[in-house]
Amino acid sequence: xxxxxxxxxxxxxxxxxxxxxxxxxxxxxxxxxxxxxxxxxxxxxxxxxxxxxxxxxxxxxxxxxxxxxxxxxxxxxxxxxxxxxxxxxxxxxxxxxxxxxxxxxxxxxxxxxxxxxxxxxxxxxxxxxxxxxxxxxxxxxxxxxxxxxxxxxxxxxxxxxxxxxxxxxxxxxxxxxxxxxxxxxxxxxxxx
Numbered sequence: 001x002x003x004x005x006x007x008x009x010x011x012x013x014x015x016x017x018x019x020x021x022x023x024x025x026x027x028x029x030x031x032x033x034x035x036x037x038x039x040x041x042x043x044x045x046x047x048x049x050x051x052x053x054x055x056x057x058x059x060x061x062x063x064x065x066x067x068x069x070x071x072x073x074x075x076x077x078x079x080x081x082x083x084x085x086x087x088x089x090x091x092x093x094x095x096x097x098x099x100x101x102x103x104x105x106x107x108x109x110x111x112x113x114x115x116x117x118x119x120x121x122x123x124x125x126x127x128x129x130x131x132x133x134x135x136x137x138x139x140x141x142x143x144x145x146x147x148x149x150x151x152x153x154x155x156x157x158x159x160x161x162x163x164x165x166x167x168x169x170x171x172x173x174x175x176x177x178x179x180x181x182x183x184x185x186x187x188x189x190x191x192x
Contacts, residue, residue: 001016001028001029001030001031002033003032004033008087010086013030013091017030020098025107026107026120027124027127031091042062049061056071057071095132099132104120105121107120107124108120108121119156123153130150
C-alpha cells in the first residue's frame with residue numbers, strides 16, 4: 001500500500017490497515033510514494049518542484065539518488081494535505097496496527113495447529129521488523145531494538161525453511177538445442 005498521495009488524509013492510514021486486515025492479506029507493506037525517474041509521478045513532481053526547487057547539499061531534491069543517504073529525505077513527493085512527518089508517522093501507525101499481535105493472531109486463524117499459528121506470528125513479526133523501514137524510527141535505541149528482534153526471531157523461523165534431502169530427485173533431461181536462426185531471416189509459423 002502506498003501513502004503520500006495528494007488524496008491522503010489523516011484517517012487514510014488506519015483505514016488502509018483495516019482494509020488489508022479485512023481482505024485477509026497475510027503480509028502487507030505500507031510504503032511512501034517515491035517518484036522514480038521515467039514514471040508519470042516523477043514528471044509531475046519535477047514540474048511541481050521547478051518553481052520552488054529544494055536543494056540538499058547543492059543537489060536538487062528531484063535528483064534524490066545523488067544526495068548522500070544520511071541526508072536524503074524519506075518522502076519526496078509534494079504533500080497537499082499533510083507534511084512529510086505526518087505521512088511517515090501515519091505509515092508507521094499502519095505498520096503497527098496491521099502487525100499488532102491481536103491482528104496477526106486473527107489472520108492466523110486459518111492455520112490448523114497451535115504450532116503453525118505461533119510460527120505465523122513469529123514470521124509476521126520478523127517480516128515487520130525487516131521491511132518496515134519507513135524512516136519514522138530513526139533513533140538508535142529503536143533501531144537497535146528492531147535489529148535485536150529480527151535476530152531473535154530469525155533463529156526459530158529458520159527451521160521452517162530447512163528440509164530433508166531428496167535423494168531420489170531426478171534432474172530433468174536437457175531440452176534439445178534449437179538450430180540458430182539464420183541472420184536476416186524471419187521464421188513464419190503457419191496456423192493449422
